Amino acid sequence: MTDFMDIKEQYRQFGISEAVYEYGQEILNGLQERFKQIDRTAEYNQLKVIHAMQTANVSEACLLGTTGYGYNDLGRDTLEKVYAAVFQTEDALVRPQITCGTHALALALMSNLRPGDELLSPVGKPYDTLEEVIGIRASKGSLKEYGISYRQVDLLSGGGFDYEGIRAAINDRTKLVTIQRSKGYQTRPTLSVAQIGELISFIKGIKPDVICMVDNCYGEFVETKEPSQVGADMVVGSLIKNPGGGLAPIGGYIAGRRDCVENAAYRLTSPGLGKEVGASLGVLPAFYQGLFLAPTVTASALKGAVFAANIYERIGFGVVPDASQSRHDIIQAVTFGSPEGVIAFCEGIQAAASVDSFVTPEPWDMPGYDSQVIMAAGAFVSGSSIELSADGPIAPPYAVYFQGGLTFPHAKLGILKTLQNLMDKGVVTQDFRRQENLS
Numbered sequence: 001m002t003d004f005m006d007i008k009e010q011y012r013q014f015g016i017s018e019a020v021y022e023y024g025q026e027i028l029n030g031l032q033e034r035f036k037q038i039d040r041t042a043e044y045n046q047l048k049v050i051h052a053m054q055t056a057n058v059s060e061a062c063l064l065g066t067t068g069y070g071y072n073d074l075g076r077d078t079l080e081k082v083y084a085a086v087f088q089t090e091d092a093l094v095r096p097q098i099t100c101g102t103h104a105l106a107l108a109l110m111s112n113l114r115p116g117d118e119l120l121s122p123v124g125k126p127y128d129t130l131e132e133v134i135g136i137r138a139s140k141g142s143l144k145e146y147g148i149s150y151r152q153v154d155l156l157s158g159g160g161f162d163y164e165g166i167r168a169a170i171n172d173r174t175k176l177v178t179i180q181r182s183k184g185y186q187t188r189p190t191l192s193v194a195q196i197g198e199l200i201s202f203i204k205g206i207k208p209d210v211i212c213m214v215d216n217c218y219g220e221f222v223e224t225k226e227p228s229q230v231g232a233d234m235v236v237g238s239l240i241k242n243p244g245g246g247l248a249p250i251g252g253y254i255a256g257r258r259d260c261v262e263n264a265a266y267r268l269t270s271p272g273l274g275k276e277v278g279a280s281l282g283v284l285p286a287f288y289q290g291l292f293l294a295p296t297v298t299a300s301a302l303k304g305a306v307f308a309a310n311i312y313e314r315i316g317f318g319v320v321p322d323a324s325q326s327r328h329d330i331i332q333a334v335t336f337g338s339p340e341g342v343i344a345f346c347e348g349i350q351a352a353a354s355v356d357s358f359v360t361p362e363p364w365d366m367p368g369y370d371s372q373v374i375m376a377a378g379a380f381v382s383g384s385s386i387e388l389s390a391d392g393p394i395a396p397p398y399a400v401y402f403q404g405g406l407t408f409p410h411a412k413l414g415i416l417k418t419l420q421n422l423m424d425k426g427v428v429t430q431d432f433r434r435q436e437n438l439s
């Protein structure tokens with residue numbers, strides 16, 4: 001009995017009023033069915049990961065690392081078998097030498113494309129950082145510099161695939177198709193695994209030997225199937241997002257067809273060396289344990305996203321996905337329509353952090369963006385966006401992108417803290433309505 005009295009006191013220590021806490025409880029009461037489904041997916045994926053570890057004979061020796069060249073690194077090679085089993089692919093490359101998601105994607109592209117080939121994106125503009133990889137924005141070492149051309153077919157205005165446009169874009173030079181699962185920081189919908197499967201079947205129906213790669217960032221373990229189970233030849237992602245489970249301190253993965261992964265390995269290290277080298281140093285325990293935790297960590301982040309969508313939709317702000325839509329990634333967009341809203345939200349997230357909670361995030365001129373950007377992150381792993389984090393450009397429509405939370409109680413605290421801060425700053429009224437006459 002006393003524990004519920006205590007919990008309000010706990011929230012009060014964070015400056016969260018009883019009214020905000022009760023508002024959150026009311027929203028949560030309506031989400032029990034959604035949360036049950038999320039838990040069910042996590043249960044399925046947890047079993048999938050454990051089964052993969054058992055099948056690959058993960059042993060205590062796998063947790064040791066190598067140094068120097070890294071020949072015969074049992075833990076590294078076994079972990080790659082585990083990833084291949086989880087994603088149901090022939091092979092996988094999972095390395096701390098892959099520095100981030102962009103690097104993993106660039107590696108998959110550069111190693112599987114040759115001069116004269118063409119890359120196609122049938123889902124519109126790819127993630128910002130890939131523009132320089134491809135050469136959409138001029139950059140040293142881009143695919144374009146190596147004579148690899150690029151074509152793009154935008155999604156239809158309703159978010160569907162432009163099948164006729166895609167058919168017309170595929171030609172005898174089309175070698176690789178890149179499909180971004182998550183909306184990233186755009187307003188288009190995130191693609192479900194089923195939709196990705198339909199798109200791949202259509203493309204392979206036109207050109208069976210084309211390589212289909214999926215940018216799987218933020219999508220891992222959100223559903224019970226991964227894009228590699230519906231025809232993708234490669235799935236690619238970052239270990240400081242979902243599959244690292246919050247524990248991996250660095251890294252990326254490419255899982256897929258053996259020849260595609262082999263190409264990537266020869267490019268990552270050197271022709272002739274491939275997967276044989278690349279010391280794992282001391283990261284393997286974090287990679288294994290992070291993958292083990294990834295299904296429930298992803299579920300916590302998803303619950304946080306659903307909670308935020310329901311709170312802010314009810315108050316009157318635009319949310320993508322909306323409160324009841326099915327989820328295919330962990331990103332939640334909330335449109336505040338004013339700089340004050342974006343800033344107050346990010347301040348709330350920062351104030352809920354375990355690390356760096358005392359700093360105040362401010363908008364700054366980030367390289368590569370034409371407006372100022374504000375970011376909130378108090379992470380154990382620098383830049384980790386499976387941890388509670390938010391960012392938004394200070395430009396219309398004044399939207400923030402929120403993701404993560406290694407545990408649901410942390411995500412909940414963060415979201416309640418954003419709401420409290422928005423009320424304290426007058427962006428949300430005392431009766432939980434959107435303040436209409438802001439800048």
Ligand SMILES: *Cc1c(COP(=O)(O)O)cnc(C)c1O
Pocket residue numbers: 100101102103127129180181182183184215217218238
């Ligand atoms: C995060 C992300 C990337 C790039 O990953 P980094 O680790 O930030 O380099 C690429 N694509 C999508 C969809 C992402 O969400």
